[in-house]
Amino acid sequence: MxxxxxxxxxxxxxxxxxxxxxxxxxxxxxxxxxxxxxxxxxxxxxxxxxxxxxxxxxxxxxxxxxxxxxxxxxxxxxxxxxxxxxxxxxxxxxxxxxxxxxxxxxxxxxxxxxxxxxxxxxxxxxxxxxxxxxxxxxxxxxxxxxxIDSEVAADNLTEWSRFALPFAFLQRPAETSSLVGPGNTIHLHATDFDCELVIDLTGPMPVVREEHEKAAVAVRGPVMDLVLAVYRRRSVDGLEVFGDRDLLDRFLERVRF
Known part of the structure; x- marks a missing residue:
């Protein structure tokens, strides 16, 4: 995946x-x-x-x-x-x-x-x-x-979750600490490639699981659009968003890389 x-x-x-x-x-x-x-x-x-x-x-x-x-x-x-x-x-x-x-x-x-x-x-x-x-x-x-090849884009999304995401938490703890809370989970679901990530924000550092799982907020769309969204190259407008949009917006703002 x-x-x-x-x-x-x-x-x-x-x-x-x-x-x-x-x-x-x-x-x-x-x-x-x-x-x-x-x-x-x-x-x-x-x-x-x-x-x-x-x-x-x-x-x-x-x-x-x-x-x-x-x-x-x-x-x-x-x-x-x-x-x-x-x-x-x-x-x-x-x-x-x-x-x-x-x-x-x-x-x-x-x-x-x-x-x-x-x-x-x-x-x-x-x-x-x-x-x-x-x-x-x-x-x-x-x-x-x-x-772009969807396989390359999917690798990009998973690499972001393993590198850029924890980097943001380590570099900006004052900003990112407010994202942590009970039930705070985000599901990124690619619609054109087998790639799903669940970002668990219930502990001090994010935990990423590569699986399908119900979350507080879910975003669905083509994998490269998900990449562009997490890198703040595009908004999530036009993607499918289900659940806590406020959590998603705060997350994308504070994990910028």
């Missing part, structure tokens, strides 16, 4: 990067990105490419733990007036190099660890899904159609 292999994650880093680059032909990279309003498309592309290079470095150099301060992807505001003919090949080469680095190590090697988890396995999945979301950001800004 919504989980790809390590080998597929590595391959999809390259595939998603190439799909992103293919959308840039003739594009004005100076347009603002509505879903990342502080960036232009140019700056978004620099963010993606530098994220690849940061992950590549920590795998190749076998950093014992992740060091976010060494990522050049965190401040890209200085990049303006660059051309797709330059940025496109740079992104593709960066993705290919990262995939090669990941394929050359044991997925469970304890390098670039985060929260005690093996870095190669974690970052192969995280970088693939980072590229999916930012590809959507870019094509949405450029008014280019977006298509």
């Amino acid at each position: 919504g989980k790809l292999s390590y080998e597929r994650h590595c391959a999809e880093i390259v595939n998603q990067a190439d799909l992103l680059v293919s959308a840039l032909d003739g594009a004005d990279l100076g347009v603002q990105v509505p879903s990342c309003p502080d960036w232009t498309v140019n700056q978004l592309l620099r963010h993606v490419g530098y994220a690849f290079r940061w992950a590549d470095d920590m795998i190749r150099e076998r950093w014992p733990e992740v060091d976010f301060t060494r990522s050049m992807s965190l401040d890209v505001t200085a990049y303006t007036d660059e051309q797709a003919a330059v940025l496109g090949p740079w992104i593709s080469e960066s993705a290919q190099s990262l995939a090669s680095a990941l394929q050359a190590v044991d997925p469970d090697e304890m390098i670039a660890t985060l929260g005690g988890r093996p870095g190669p396995r974690l970052w192969s999945r995280r970088m693939m899904q980072e590229t999916v979301i930012h590809r959507w950001d870019a094509v949405n800004a450029l008014s280019v159609p977006f298509e």
